[in-house]
Amino acid sequence: ETGVTQSPTHLIKTRGQQVTLRCSSQSGHNTVSWYQQALGQGPQFIFQYYREEENGRGNFPPRFSGLQFPNYSSELNVNALELDDSALYLCASSLLSMGAEAFFGQGTRLTVV
């Protein structure tokens, strides 16, 4: 096990609602990255948090937002949910370095109906 935990594991929401997903990072890691994994696809980078600030963002709209807390845990918030937001959301814990190993949580399976 990686020590990276996510909650909840599964979630069903209605289109237009808002959702908050949570991630606790591995001890000693200061960076959390969030990824969206659609069925049959590789993970896609949403954004990264380092020292409580957003530190890079992928091609996702502003309704995807996040937070990082002093203990390096993190939240992903998605507003105005759309059907296409249905996916596995993964957080990865690491140090801030190009060669740093990234360890994933077990993911949150979000279904938007």
Place this chain on the structure above:
Amino acid sequence: GENVEQHPSTLSVQEGDSAVIKCTYSDSASNYFPWYKQELGKRPQLIIDIRSNVGEKKDQRIAVTLNKTAKHFSLHITETQPEDSAVYFCAAPYSGAGSYQLTFGKGTKLSVIP
């Protein structure tokens, strides 16, 4: 940004045979190349990685090779076993505006037939 291409998308091998998965990347500044294994319904697990200062790395039945000139790297699994069946992802890092994000390939579904 980084662009990672992965082939093949599916691969079936007989138990005991070898499997090879290949990836190419675009950013010449990339210097770290991890491979992840994802079993159905589970998290991606880091199984091996290679840094740009070496050309090959082995860990028991798995090995990764890197050709920086050609910008491609490969995963080799020897003596495959049924428990090797999973989806494998390669990744390469992209550094932009201070962030270090991973760009993943689309995955290879490996099936090991007993």
